């Protein structure tokens with residue numbers, strides 16, 4: 458099974474965690490007068506500038522800051 462680090466090239470630059478990341482994305486929803494419901498099989502896309510947070514340590518930044526190549530860089 459692939460890891461988030463391998464699949465998306467993302468990991469937390471602060472603690473190195475890669476399986477507790479959250480990204481703010483745009484998605485499609487069906488509208489009705491009472492509720493919005495996410496469509497079946499939604500596409501979740503993000504860009505480097507989207508908000509990203511690590512639930513392991515609380516670090517918040519943009520997706521580009523979570524590029525795992527940056528981990529350990531000074």
Ligand SMILES: [Zn+2]
Pocket residue numbers: 469470471472473474511512513514515516
């Ligand atoms: Zn972290």
